Amino acid sequence: MPKPPPLTKYQTNKLAVLEPRLKLCVRSANLDLAKQITAEIQLLLRPTGHEVRLLQSKNWLFETAMEANSILFAKLGFEGVMKKSSEGTRLNLEATSLLAICYLREKNLIKARELIIKAIRNIGNIKSDERRKQFHKRLIERLEEESILVGLQTEGEAPLDISKVNQEAINLIMSKNEDQILIEMGKAVPKDSIDILKEVRDTYQLNLPKPDVKFLPPPLTEETKLELGKRASSALKRVAWRAICNPESEVYKAWSQGLSVVYDKKYIAGAIVTSFSSFSISATMIAASAVALAIKFGVEVFCETFVPSGLMIDKKEKP
Template identity: 70%
Template sequence: MPQQPLLSKEQKENLAILEPQLKSCVRSADLERAKRITGKIQNLLRPTGHETRILQAKNWLYETAMEANSLTFAKMGFEGTIQKSNKNTRLHLEAISLLAICYLREANLDRSRDLIIKAVESINNIKSEDRRKQFHRRLIERLEEESILVGLKDESGTPLALEEVDQHTIKLVMTKSENQIYLEMGQAVPQRSIDLLSDVRDTYTMRLPGPDRKLLPSPITEENKEELGKRASSALKRVAWRAVCSPNSEIYKAWSQGLSVVYDKKYIAGAIVASFNSVSISAVMIAASAAALAIKFGAEVFCETFAPNSMMIDRKEKS
């Protein structure tokens, strides 16, 4: 792709507003808003031939689609980015990585494995060891989180019952510390999730040069239930955060009245149960642990700590 022309002052000013708005759509999974903002960015940049910057915006759009569970739209978009971008660029690598996640979410493990291998091979194009380490950490941790989520989903499972989840939530809040709640969550992670974790890790390291293996974070093992619970909690933030932290939700508004209002009306457990049922997660202790953590953290800390992050690297990041 030819070298991009310099951005005008007007383009820079507009992008400084539009791009953060677009990136925020990934967190909220607001696909319709992401489409509108991407259209504005495309109209702003296309006349001057800034195609690479447009592709970057579209990657955020497709990642938003992935988070909104519009996987067909997301897959087609990432395939387009892969075809149009230079193979040695971060943009190309991010599209391959996110496409691998799409297929992992569909439990299409064969296709996901192929893309994980391609992504690992592409990471070798990053010359800086610090940046390779950064991308390895982001990708392997995200793939492990997605593996846990896939293993938790059970289309044939019995939907969660609010009363049962709420009872366990109250018990956890009253009797367990934060680390003990993570332990409870880790013990409730099903074997399928653990097997997927191992499979993804093996696939990832298969084509990884020996020296780069030391750049990976330590693996999550079945024996360390507390760490497994922490990783499960991180995985579930993509479900729990939107249930609890959307500024337009009743639970978020109630939080402004004080935690007791939310707790008494079972707002947190109810939001968690509804969101988990919507994605076929039916493990009672997983849901109760997530609700208990939300209560223990409190609104502001929970919503900041558990906010989902984009896989894509911000242009301003240096390491």
């Protein structure tokens, strides 16, 4: 692929607006808007041959699709990016890792394992020890979060009851501090999540070069309730954040204005229950813990602290 010319001032100015908007679509899972923005970026970049920059935008588009539960569209997209990008590049690593997550969400552990191994091999191409450590930490933690999320999903179970979730959340708020709430969340993580966690961790560790094993964070186990609760909370923020922190939602508008009706009318519990139900999550204590943490933090702190993080390390981050 020939090297494209430098971006024009017009292209640079347009991308400075369009790319941040597209990245925000991942958080809100706004697939329709992501498609629209990506189409604009394609019209801007394709005529001048800036395919690599365009592929990065497409990774954001397909990640948005994954978060919007359009898994087939996301899988086909990531496969396309992998074919068009060179192995060992940041783009290829990102697409490979996110495709592994797509298969993990489908509980296709065999295919997920193949892609995890491929991603590990790509990370191995990074020369800097510190950079490899960062990538391994971020990828294994994201895979562990997804494992917990998948294990929480149950088909055919009775749906969450808003009143029951709200009452349990009130009990937690009145009797527990933040760490104790996280411990309760850790206790509520089901065996399915623990089993998938172990399988993913074993796959990851067994395929690492021995010198890189030290780069991994300590494993999550059934015994480490606080750490398990923290990781479960981190996993669930991808669901809860969209439910109550989307600036366009009625819940966010009311909550950010400090209206007591948010609590009186069970708005937060209702929003989290609705979003968890869309992911087939039916564990009352998990939902109640998420509600309790949201109320304890307050809107500004919760929405800033629990904003979903990206998989890849930003280029501006220091090693």
